[in-house]
Amino acid sequence: MVFNVRDSKLTIRENYPHEVEVIEHIWIPMKDGIRLSAKIWLPKDAYDQPVPAVLEYLPYRKNDFTAIRDSIRHPYFAGHGYASIRVDIRGTGDSEGILYDEYLPQEQEDAIEILNWLEQQTWCTGNVGMIGKSWGGFNGLQVAKHQPKQLKAVISLCSTDDRYADDVHYMGGNILASDMLWWSSTMFAYNARPQDPSVVGDSWFEQWLERLEKTPPYVETWLTHQHRTDYWKQGSVNESYESMTVPVFAVGGWADGYTNAIFRILEHFTGPKKGLIGPWVHEYPEVAIPGPSIGFLQKCVRWWDHWLKGVDTGMMDEPMLTAWLQESVEPAVHYEERPGKWVFEDSWNHNSTNTKHLSLTKSGHLTRENTQEAPIALTSVQQHGLYSGVWCPFGQPGDMPSDQRMENGLSTTFTTDILTKPMSLLGLPSVDVRFSCTKPDALLAARLCDVAPDGSSTLISFGMLNLNHVNDHEHPVALEPAKEYQVNLQLNAIGITIPKGHRLQLSLAPTYWPHAWPSKEEAVVTIHTGKGTQLHLPVRSEALIKPMVTGLLISLKQLLYYLKKFFEKNHAIVVLITTS
Template identity: 60%
Template sequence: MSDGSRLAATIWLPKDAEENPVPAILEYIPYRKNDFTAIRDSIRHPYFAGHGYASIRVDIRGSGDSDGILVDEYLKQEQDDALEVLDWIGKQPWSTGSVGMIGKSWGGFSSLQVAARQHPALKTIITLCSTDDRYADDVHYKGGTLLSSDMLWWASTMFAYNARPQDPEVVGESWRDNWLDRLENTPPNVEEWVKHQRRDGYWKHGSICEDYSDVKIPVFAVSGWQDGYTNAVFRLLENLPNESKGLIGPWAHEYPEVATPEPAIGFLQEALRWWDQWLKGIDTGIMDEPKLTSWIQDSELPKVQYTERPGRWVADHAWPSTNVSGTSLWLADGKLMNGAKASGESTIPSVQEHGYYAGVFCPFGQPGDLPSDQRLENGKSVVFTSDPLQETVELLGHPVLNAELSSDQERALLAVRLSDKAPTGESTLISWGVLNLTHRNSHEHPEPLEPGEKYKVSIQLDALGQQLPAGHQLEVALSPTYWPQAWPSPKPVSLKLYQGEDTHLSLPVRTPHRDDDSCGNFENPETAQVIGKDIIREGERTRNLTHDLITNSWKLEDFSDEGERILHTNGLQHGSMNKNTYTIKGDDPLSARVNCEWELTIGRDEWQTKLKTFSEMTSDATCFYLTNTMTAFESDKEIFHKTWKKEIPRDFV
C-alpha cells in the first residue's frame, strides 16, 4: 500500500497467463485466507483460474497475515486499499486490466462499496448476501430497533476474529509483537455501533443507497429466502444500471453451489457466464435472460431445518414486475377480511418472551436456525386470521402492514409476523417486520409518542417468494415485543389497534407468466477439488430454551461448535466454539441480557494459540451497558487479559 503497509494475497493463475494475459477476479474480505476460509476458497478460486481468470483472494488490512489492526467495518481505509489493489492488479504482466469483484456477506458489501468508487479497472461485480443500507438492513438495527439477536453476537464475533495472530511462517518473528498489538488495540465494535442508534452519517458511509447513481457497472445480486439479506436484491434491481440481474433461491447465507436447502445450482458456471460477458466481451446469452430469477417455495409445515424446499423457478423481466400486483386484507375482530370494518379496536399487550421461537436473524444453514411452529408464539400476541383460501396464491416481494394505532408509552415498537396456517393447524412463519414507533416518520429524526394519540404507520415486512395453497389461511400476529430479535422498550407497552380503512395488510400477489416454464435451467454444481484436512473435533449445534416457572425467567442458550481441523496445504490447525445466551423475565423488559462467548484456536506443531472472549449487553431505562473481555494464551500460558466497559445513553430505543 502507499503508506508502506502490506496486504497478504493468494493468487491462482492459468498456467500461461504471463504469455496470454487474462482478466482478474478479486475477493476482498477479513476472514483469513490461510486458515478460516482456506477450504471455502479452494472451492471457487482455482475453478475460476482453471477457466481463464486470475483469481485473487486478499485479506483486508488488519486481518489474517495483512498488516495493521481492523478497527471497524467498511472504513474508508478499506475502500482506499481496495482501489490500490485494483491498481496493482492492472500493472501485473498476467493481467488484461479488466477486473471483477465477487464476495458473500462482507465481501458482497465491499464489492458494492468499491463499485461506488468507480475505479476504471472494475467492470462488474457479483454480490451475494449483502446490503445497500448499513443501518436499516444489516445486523445492527432493524426498523429502528436494536437487533439484540445479532448486534452483540456479530460484534463479539469480529472482536475475537480480528485479534487472531498472523502466521509466523508468513510474517516471521514479528508475529508475536504484532499479535500483542492486535490484542491491545482491537476494539469491541459494539461500542461504536450502539453509540449510533439512529441513521446518521456513520451508517450512511458505505450505504450505496445514499446515491445509487455512484454504481455505474453491471451488478449480479444473489441471495436466498433463508438469508438475512434478501431484501437488498429487490432494491438493487430497481435502482442500479439496467444490465444488473438478480437471483434468489431457497438458500441460507451461503454460496448457491454449496448452499442448503436444496436445490443447490451450478452457480460457478453462472458466474463464469457473467464474467465472460463483462470481462471478456463474449456474448454468453445471460443478458437475454430474466432480470430476476427467483424460487417460489411450496408451502411446507414448520421445521427448524429443511434439507430441501420444493418449488419452482419463475422469471420476471423487470423489477418492479408487471407480474406482481397488490391486494389488501383488513384487520378486524381477529380476522383478515377482504373489506374494511368501520370501527372497533384491539388491545395488544406486552409479553416479554414473545419471539423466542423466531429462529435466527440470518441462518447459515445450521440445524435449529429456522422458526418453530408459530402456534408456540400466537398466545403471546394478537392474531388475525383469514378465511381458508379458495385458490392457490403465489407471493413475490414485500408484504406491508399499514396500521392506525396508539400507545400508552412514549417509546414502543410493533412487531409483525406473517404465517402460513395449514388446515391441520401448524403455522409456518413466512415473513416478519418490526418498527420502532418513535421512528415512524424518520430513522434520522425519531420523535416520542404521545400516549393515547392515534398514529398511522407502515411496516414493510421481509420479502418472500411463497406459494399459499387453497385451503390454507394467512395469519398476521402483532406484538409490542419480539425478544431476542428486538431490544425491548424501556417499559411494558400496551398498544391499541384501530380497525378501519387505514389498518390493512398489502400482499404482493404474483400472476404466473409463460416465461416461468423456461427459466432456471441451471446446471448441477461444479467446484474445484477441495483441499484436504484432518478432523480433530467434529462440529455440533444445540439450541435450548428453558423457562423457570418460579421466577418467570426465560433463557435461550445457542451453542455452536464449528469443530477443529488441520489443513493439508499448510499444516495449520484451527477451531472455534461460540455460545450465545439470551435471557429475560416475562414481566420485566429491563431484565433483557445477552451474553456471547468465543473460543478460537490456531496453531501448528509447537506453535499454539488460543483466544477466549466474553461479551455482555444489558440496559436500564436510560442506558445500555456493555462489557467485553479478551484473554489470550500461547501454549496454554495466559499472555494477555483486558476488559472494556462502556455505558451508552439510550436514544429513543
C-alpha cells in the same frame, strides 16, 4: 459462523481448461506503507496471454478460516481463464494494520489500490471483477459506487445496500439483540488471533500485541449510533443509487437474513443488473441448503466472460430476476430441501406484482372489505419471539423457526378465510398501521404465517419497527400518550405459493425477543382498524407468470455457449432439460 463445504469435491469439477498455478503469498503495498497479504490462483498461460482478474476481499483469514472454501472456488475461476485473488483486509488475517470497524472508507480506498495494482501486473488485462458473500458482497457494492475504471462487474451475495435498516445491527430501528452482540464478539475473536509467522516473519508477535491492544469492540460504536446517522450512510449505496453503474449480479436466499436488498438493487441501480434468489441460507448456492442447489460457479463464469472478456454468453438476454417460488411446507427447524419451481421476471419494480390489500377487523379477520374503526390493544408478552429461529441462518439444525402456534398465542392475530385457490407471493409485503401508545417508547413486530388445515403455522415473513421512528430512522421522537400515529412496517421479502385450503395469518405484538431489544417500559400499543390499517401482499398473478423450469435452468444461447466451451476442449456434454 460456519461455512458449508460438504460434498464440494463431488459437486465442483477439478479438471479445467487452464492449468492452474498457486501463488501462496504476495504482498500488495498501500500508499501509506501498509502491506496487504494476498493469495493468487493463476492460469499458467497468463504470463503469455494476460487474463482478467477476480477479487475476493475479506477479513476472514485466508490462511486458516476460509482456506478450505477458497481452495474450492478460486481454482475454478483460474481454471476458466481468470486470475483469482483472495486478499485479507487491512488489520485482518496476515495483512498489516488494524481493523477499527466494518466497511470504513479506508477499506474501500485500499480496494481501489488493489485494483490499480492488479492492472499493473503483466499477467492481468486490467479488467477486474469483485465477488463476495456477506462482507465481501457489501464491499463489492461499496467499491462499485466509486466507479474505478478497472472494476467491470460485481457478484454480490447475501449483502445489502442499507447498513442501518437492513444489516446485522438494527432492524426497523430496533437493536437486533439476537445478532449484533454475537457478530461483534465473533469479529473481535477473529482479530485476536495472530498472523502466520511463515508469512510475516519474526515481527508476528509485536504485530499481534498491537492488534490485541488497538482493535476495539465494534459493538460499542454501533450502540452509540442508534439512528440513521452519517456513520451508517457511509457505505450504504442506497444513498446514491445513481452512482451504481457497474454491472451487478445480486444473489441471495429466502432462508437468509439478506434478501430484501435484491429487489431494491433491481429496481434502483442504474447499471446492468441481474438477480437470483433460491431457497438457500447464508451460503454459496452450489453448496447451500435448503436445496435445490445449482451450478452457481458456472453462472459466475458466464457473468465474468460477458463483462470481463466481452463474450456473448446469453446471460444478459435472460430475465432480470430468477427466483425459486417455494411451495408450502410443514414448520420445521431444519430443511434439507424446499419444494418449488423457478420463476422469472423480465424487470422489477414495486409495481411488478399485483398488490392485494387486506383490512384488519376487530374480530381478528383479514378481509378485502373496508372495515369499521375499532381500537385493539395488542397482547404484550416478553417471551414472544422465542420460536422465531435465528436472524441469519447458516444451515445448522435449529436455525429455522418452529411451529408458530405458541407465538401466535402470545400475540394478536388476524386471519384470512380459507383460500379457495392458491396464492403466489413474490416481493416485499408490508403493513400500514394506525396506532396509539401509553408510553413514549415502544416497538411493533409483525409476523406473516401460512396456516395449514391441521392448524400448524409456518413463519413465512416478519418485520419490526421502532415506533419512535414514526417519521423516519434519522429523527426519532418520543410518542405522545393516546395520540394516534400512522406507520408503514416493512416485512422481509418472500417467494412462496400458499395452497388452496390454507389460510394466511398476520400477528402483531409490541415485543419480539430475542430479535428486538425490549422497550424501556412495558407499553400498551393499541392499533386502530379501519382506514390506515392494512396488510399489503405482493401477489404474483397467473397472468404475470413466465415459463417455469423444474430442472436445469438453461437458454438456447446458454446451451450453445456451453457446447462451444466443451467442444473446444474435446469434451462431450449431455444436457437434460425438463420443463413444466
